[in-house]
Amino acid sequence: MIESSLKDIAAALRDKKVSAVELATESLSRIEAGNARINAFVTVDRDGALATAKAADERLAAGTAGPLTGIPLAHKDVFCTEGVLTTCGSKMLSNFVSPYDAHVVSLLKAAGAVMVGKTNMDEFAMGSSNENSHFGPTRNPWNTDKVPGGSSGGSAAAVAARMVPIATGTDTGGSIRQPASLCGITGIKPTYGRVSRYGMIAYASSLDQGGAFGYSAEDCALLLSAMAGHDPRDSTSLEQGAEDFGRDLAKPLAGLRVGLPKEFFAEGMSDDVRATVDAAIAEYRKLGATTVEVSLPNARLAIPAYYVIAPAEASSNLSRFDGVRYGHRAADYGDLNDMYCKSRAEGFGSEVKRRILVGTYVLSHGYYDAYYIKAQKLRRLIANDFAAAFQQCDLIAGPVSPTVAFGIGEKSDDPVQMYLSDIYTIAVNLAGLPGLSHPAGFGAGGLPVGLQLIGNYFGEARLLNAAHQYQQHTDWHTRVPAGL
Amino acid sequence: MSRTDWEVVIGLEIHTQLNTQSKIFSGASTAFGAEPNAQACAVDIALPGVLPVLNKGAVERAIRFGLAIGATVAPKSIFARKNYFYPDLPKGYQISQYELPVVQGGQITLQVPDGKGGAYEKVVNLTRAHLEEDAGKSLHEDFHGMTGIDLNRAGTPLLEIVSEPDMRSSAEAVAYAKALHALVRWIDICDGNMQEGSFRCDANVSVRPRGQAEFGTRREIKNLNSFRFLQQAIDYEIQWQIDLIEDGGKVQQATVLFDADTGETRAMRSKEDAHDYRYFPDPDLLPLVISSEWIERVKGELPELPEALSARFQGEYGLSAYDATTLTASREVAQFYLDTVAAAGAANAKTCANWVMGELAGRLNKAELDITASPVSAAQLAGLVQRIADNTISNAIAKKVFEALWNKEGESADAIIEAQGLKQVTDTGAIEAIIDEVLAANQKSVEEFRAGKEKAFNALVGQCMKASKGKANPAQVNELLKKKLG
Numbered sequence: 028m029i030e031s032s033l034k035d036i037a038a039a040l041r042d043k044k045v046s047a048v049e050l051a052t053e054s055l056s057r058i059e060a061g062n063a064r065i066n067a068f069v070t071v072d073r074d075g076a077l078a079t080a081k082a083a084d085e086r087l088a089a090g091t092a093g094p095l096t097g098i099p100l101a102h103k104d105v106f107c108t109e110g111v112l113t114t115c116g117s118k119m120l121s122n123f124v125s126p127y128d129a130h131v132v133s134l135l136k137a138a139g140a141v142m143v144g145k146t147n148m149d150e151f152a153m154g155s156s157n158e159n160s161h162f163g164p165t166r167n168p169w170n171t172d173k174v175p176g177g178s179s180g181g182s183a184a185a186v187a188a189r190m191v192p193i194a195t196g197t198d199t200g201g202s203i204r205q206p207a208s209l210c211g212i213t214g215i216k217p218t219y220g221r222v223s224r225y226g227m228i229a230y231a232s233s234l235d236q237g238g239a240f241g242y243s244a245e246d247c248a249l250l251l252s253a254m255a256g257h258d259p260r261d262s263t264s265l266e267q268g269a270e271d272f273g274r275d276l277a278k279p280l281a282g283l284r285v286g287l288p289k290e291f292f293a294e295g296m297s298d299d300v301r302a303t304v305d306a307a308i309a310e311y312r313k314l315g316a317t318t319v320e321v322s323l324p325n326a327r328l329a330i331p332a333y334y335v336i337a338p339a340e341a342s343s344n345l346s347r348f349d350g351v352r353y354g355h356r357a358a359d360y361g362d363l364n365d366m367y368c369k370s371r372a373e374g375f376g377s378e379v380k381r382r383i384l385v386g387t388y389v390l391s392h393g394y395y396d397a398y399y400i401k402a403q404k405l406r407r408l409i410a411n412d413f414a415a416a417f418q419q420c421d422l423i424a425g426p427v428s429p430t431v432a433f434g435i436g437e438k439s440d441d442p443v444q445m446y447l448s449d450i451y452t453i454a455v456n457l458a459g460l461p462g463l464s465h466p467a468g469f470g471a472g473g474l475p476v477g478l479q480l481i482g483n484y485f486g487e488a489r490l491l492n493a494a495h496q497y498q499q500h501t502d503w504h505t506r507v508p509a510g511l
Numbered sequence: 512m513s514r515t516d517w518e519v520v521i522g523l524e525i526h527t528q529l530n531t532q533s534k535i536f537s538g539a540s541t542a543f544g545a546e547p548n549a550q551a552c553a554v555d556i557a558l559p560g561v562l563p564v565l566n567k568g569a570v571e572r573a574i575r576f577g578l579a580i581g582a583t584v585a586p587k588s589i590f591a592r593k594n595y596f597y598p599d600l601p602k603g604y605q606i607s608q609y610e611l612p613v614v615q616g617g618q619i620t621l622q623v624p625d626g627k628g629g630a631y632e633k634v635v636n637l638t639r640a641h642l643e644e645d646a647g648k649s650l651h652e653d654f655h656g657m658t659g660i661d662l663n664r665a666g667t668p669l670l671e672i673v674s675e676p677d678m679r680s681s682a683e684a685v686a687y688a689k690a691l692h693a694l695v696r697w698i699d700i701c702d703g704n705m706q707e708g709s710f711r712c713d714a715n716v717s718v719r720p721r722g723q724a725e726f727g728t729r730r731e732i733k734n735l736n737s738f739r740f741l742q743q744a745i746d747y748e749i750q751w752q753i754d755l756i757e758d759g760g761k762v763q764q765a766t767v768l769f770d771a772d773t774g775e776t777r778a779m780r781s782k783e784d785a786h787d788y789r790y791f792p793d794p795d796l797l798p799l800v801i802s803s804e805w806i807e808r809v810k811g812e813l814p815e816l817p818e819a820l821s822a823r824f825q826g827e828y829g830l831s832a833y834d835a836t837t838l839t840a841s842r843e844v845a846q847f848y849l850d851t852v853a854a855a856g857a858a859n860a861k862t863c864a865n866w867v868m869g870e871l872a873g874r875l876n877k878a879e880l881d882i883t884a885s886p887v888s889a890a891q892l893a894g895l896v897q898r899i900a901d902n903t904i905s906n907a908i909a910k911k912v913f914e915a916l917w918n919k920e921g922e923s924a925d926a927i928i929e930a931q932g933l934k935q936v937t938d939t940g941a942i943e944a945i946i947d948e949v950l951a952a953n954q955k956s957v958e959e960f961r962a963g964k965e966k967a968f969n970a971l972v973g974q975c976m977k978a979s980k981g982k983a984n985p986a987q988v989n990e991l992l993k994k995k996l997g
Binding site for chain 1: 553556557558559560561562563564565592594596598601602603604658660787789790791794795796797
């Protein structure tokens with residue numbers, strides 16, 4: 028049942044063909060069977076899941092169920108969950124049990140969704156491969172020698188391995204879209220401000236945005252609709268209330284104008300990814316869309332701008348992890364400074380330290396203007412490029428990642444190579460736009476390739492509509508890794 | 512060698528705690544004196560994932576202040592993060608305003624005591640005032656070599672008010688701090704409680720040879736929480752700097768602390784190990800946008816300000832600048848005075864002022880009472896003033912009546928005068944009879960006076976007043992006595 032669409036699962040629950048407890052049990056046993064191999068979960072909350080499922084069954088019986096009531100789901104371990112370990116993939120928080128729920132978590136609890144556990148991730152969401160987790164790398168269900176992408180790699184792998192039908196993620200520079208692409212599932216990052224960041228452990232506040240993973244655009248629409256909406260506890264939360272992002276799913280694509288940024292197709296993409304992306308775009312044309320070449324001349328500056336802004340914010344956001352009030356504190360230390368140094372040296376992994384150092388440097392007196400201010404200017408230029416492009420088109424299509432999933436350990440010694448794997452996704456975060464990745468076929472080694480769709484501000488419904496129509500005419504999203 | 516004439520340059524940074532119910536970025540209470548950490552919520556202790564939400568009440572108070580000093584209230588200002596590690600700073604950064612503060616410019620006019628009983632006017636320009644959050648407290652006692660952290664104060668809203676280096680003496684600095692202290696209470700944005708840390712001063716002090724255009728190197732004295740300490744610390748610091756320079760030394764920029772026990776300042780950290788705070792705009796908060804409608808609304812709700820009221824007291828009531836400033840030192844005193852004048856009549860405004868600042872203030876001071884708790888009401892005082900004005904009682908008797916009012920011996924001045932028979936004697940015949948008696952009984956004084964001893968006359972007046980139990984009109988006694996001795 029877990030492999031079915033949310034619509035079918037919900038119908039089965041409604042028709043009493045399956046109970047929420049049975050679904051939760053199915054999800055838990057799949058995790059039990061597969062997690063040793065995939066390492067998608069940091070924490071499995073069996074007791075909590077079964078209790079929630081039981082409550083969901085009561086709601087189903089009482090007729091007060093919503094579309095997600097009784098549906099098993101996993102939260103990326105960046106979301107605070109009351110009474111359940113929230114590690115953010117870090118040794119620093121390996122003992123942290125949150126006393127409160129993130130806004131997203133409480134919304135989904137209220138919707139009756141059944142959280143089965145917390146998924147593995149790159150430490151503090153810094154990474155593109157899930158190799159930067161204190162709890163070991165997550166493996167790609169399509170080939171366990173490969174990475175699942177990151178930083179929401181645990182959530183993507185859990186959905187790809189059909190352990191849960193849906194999962195939450197966060198996307199700061201591509202952390203939903205890239206793992207969705209590498210794991211052959213659908214993932215959406217909405218417009219910045221759609222999903223409350225309250226209780227979502229901050230990496231880079233001006234870029235972080237919660238989003239959804241599912242098998243299909245239709246499932247993502249359901250999950251995202253339940254996650255989004257104004258939250259007065261997040262000052263950057265948009266005023267817009269909750270909306271049904273699935274409202275336009277059935278709309279035909281005739282007349283849809285798809286922009287193809289010439290810079291995305293110039294070079295850098297591997298041949299297998301290019302062929303898959305081209306074929307997907309051809310499919311959109313078949314569905315009635317027209318394509319137009321657009322230009323994002325400053326997109327090439329997205330990576331340098333991102334690697335100034337994100338570390339700058341991170342260096343400050345991560346200052347609270349000082350060993351004073353919660354989290355890891357070194358066992359032996361001399362004075363206060365020694366406690367800080369040792370606790371943080373022991374608690375943080377190398378990529379986190381690298382970004383804290385970079386961020387501290389770019390904010391330092393005498394460097395601030397040259398780096399931080401300059402990067403903010405680039406950010407505006409990049410956003411202006413998108414605004415100009417959207418004069419000519421309704422959405423933008425292109426690759427998600429230059430290659431299919433790479434090998435575990437392959438790029439871990441070369442941070443710059445690792446950073447470049449986000450070249451097509453990062454500009455979207457800098458502009459604050461919504462972006463989606465859907466399965467579009469397979470490349471080298473039979474590994475999945477995703478197509479990225481980028482929408483204008485508030486264009487989530489349009490993105491999901493396009494992806495859904497594509498998925499009505501293709502079956503890439505129904506393919507499952509062998510050996511499940 | 513002639514000694515250099517040194518000019519002192521002082522600028523103040525004053526942290527005022529805004530009197531909002533809840534903290535600047537969280538819903539936790541700001542009430543003073545709770546159990547440690549009882550008033551620290553998830554946001555205040557900086558749990559992972561929490562976010563700040565700006566308290567509009569704090570902004571409103573900043574606007575009130577900006578309007579009160581004639582400053583520009585910025586239509587858009589920015590919250591920035593000031594990054595440093597300290598255990599009582601839970602986030603590892605303080606949310607403050609850096610490049611674009613909410614209040615820009617403005618000025619305050621003060622009366623500075625000149626040390627000779629008078630005062631001179633001084634205008635101090637303000638650089639800015641910005642909103643920020645307070646840190647918690649580190650408690651080093653009672654923890655046996657460890658440090659306790661109390662985060663109740665973390666997130667308390669502060670308005671940091673920064674002056675230009677316009678002050679030229681510790682007296683000017685104290686007068687400025689007092690004027691600001693009065694103003695923030697007047698416009699009801701801060702309770703002004705210095706013991707509880709609601710009003711804390713940092714003083715930037717430097718000296719230069721008079722006539723030199725550039726400033727000398729300054730040292731910043733931190734955390735002065737009384738006007739007396741402010742004065743002592745600045746005076747000590749000035750002398751320390753002058754001595755150092757005259758001995759051939761050079762002042763190094765530094766942050767210093769004032770030790771109230773020794774009366775000395777000592778360096779805490781020098782410029783070399785100054786922090787690099789790595790300020791940058793806080794991405795968790797949107798720019799603070801203040802509409803002109805909001806400013807207008809706040810303007811409409813502002814009370815008449817002390818400067819305007821002081822000018823009115825001088826213009827309408829003919830008070831001196833010093834008296835007018837004294838009577839506008841707090842809204843409560845000014846209100847008491849206004850109520851007294853309203854009841855006594857504007858013609859008696861000067862007498863009212865003398866009584867409010869003199870007898871009443873002295874008595875309240877002695878009893879350690881606030882004017883709002885005065886046993887003598889404005890209406891009662893006004894009744895007393897009217898009886899002085901219409902010659903029913905002399906000033907000396909008025910003091911007796913005041914004492915009786917204070918002790919609740921009667922409902923009003925009239926009732927007390929009536930009950931105690933204190934009405935002034937103005938009947939010429941009656942006064943002459945008293946004088947005759949006194950002259951008869953004091954022949955020695957009369958002779959001395961006739962021999963040219965002026966003092967003897969005063970003694971005779973005193974005797975007459977005594978004989979009348981103070982009720983005789985003193986002017987008449989004088990006049991009639993002169994005639995008799997003529």
